[in-house]
Amino acid sequence: MTYVKFNNVGLKFQLYKDKGITLKETLINLFKKRNYYKNSDFWALKDMSFEISSGQRVGIIGNNGAGKSSLLKLLTKIYEPTTGEIVCQGKVAPLIELGAGFNPELSGYENIFLNGAIMGKSKKEMQKLADNIIKFAELEEFIHTPIKYYSTGMYMRLAFTIATEISPEILIIDELFAGGDINFIDKAKARLDKIIDESQIVIMVSHSLDLVQKLCNRVILVEKGRILLDGEPKEVCDYYINLNKPV
Numbered sequence: 705m706t707y708v709k710f711n712n713v714g715l716k717f718q719l720y721k722d723k724g725i726t727l728k729e730t731l732i733n734l735f736k737k738r739n740y741y742k743n744s745d746f747w748a749l750k751d752m753s754f755e756i757s758s759g760q761r762v763g764i765i766g767n768n769g770a771g772k773s774s775l776l777k778l779l780t781k782i783y784e785p786t787t788g789e790i791v792c793q794g795k796v797a798p799l800i801e802l803g804a805g806f807n808p809e810l811s812g813y814e815n816i817f818l819n820g821a822i823m824g825k826s827k828k829e830m831q832k833l834a835d836n837i838i839k840f841a842e843l844e845e846f847i848h849t850p851i852k853y854y855s856t857g858m859y860m861r862l863a864f865t866i867a868t869e870i871s872p873e874i875l876i877i878d879e880l881f882a883g884g885d886i887n888f889i890d891k892a893k894a895r896l897d898k899i900i901d902e903s904q905i906v907i908m909v910s911h912s913l914d915l916v917q918k919l920c921n922r923v924i925l926v927e928k929g930r931i932l933l934d935g936e937p938k939e940v941c942d943y944y945i946n947l948n949k950p951v
């Protein structure tokens with residue numbers, strides 16, 4: 705059984721604020737060996753509880769800074785929750801920010817295996833998939849080049865192709881295709897439809913309400929790190945549009 709469960713999850717960051725307003729104050733603080741930086745806590749997510757089960761395609765929407773990407777980063781274990789717990793049952797494939805799960809010093813080929821291992825695939829399993837990945841990502845010529853020399857588009861093509869080739873149970877998508885090249889986007893969209901059909905759970909962050917309503921059967925609206933509404937895509941998207949209407 706594939707599922708994702710957040711139990712009262714909170715995520716706290718430390719913010720550093722410069723207390724010295726003038727140069728004189730800053731110098732006095734330095735001279736008196738006072739700590740001239742003030743730390744303050746910032747909760748990006750607070751008391752988040754929800755459960756996602758097989759067959760659900762969940763869109764996460766909300767204004768800039770609401771906490772959408774942080775939520776995905778918790779799911780993919782890039783961040784640890786400060787409070788609460790996350791239970792994730794199933795193989796997760798993140799189509800998240802470029803670079804997560806990649807080592808820039810390694811070649812594209814080596815990164816296929818590294819990424820596969822992170823997603824729970826053995827070397828043998830990845831060997832069977834490698835040729836398809838290289839071909840679909842159109843990286844035949846550059847596959848043995850360290851990926852630090854890749855363009856954003858090449859990077860995205862490789863990340864997208866690996867994540868979609870391994871038939872993930874839980875597919876996580878953050879603002880997909882931002883920065884990708886147009887030709888590849890068309891090709892990728894067709895492939896994504898197939899993957900979305902095959903994945904048991906899809907969780908995607910998007911600012912495109914059209915895309916969210918097209919692809920998802922549940923939408924969670926996040927505001928200031930909390931869930932504001934969770935339900936039918938049209939109902940939640942309409943609520944969000946009304947919320948942002950100028951008065």
Ligand SMILES: Nc1ncnc2c1ncn2[C@@H]1O[C@H](COP(=O)(O)OP(=O)(O)OP(=O)(O)O)[C@@H](O)[C@H]1O
Nearest residue numbers: 717718746748766767768769770771772773774775
């Ligand atoms: N590493 C960090 N350190 C401090 N604050 C952070 C860090 N990462 C994110 N934040 C803050 O946490 C809040 C939530 O950020 P997050 O990126 O999750 O928002 P978002 O909803 O994805 O926004 P956007 O739509 O702009 O991508 C923001 O106020 C952001 O500034």
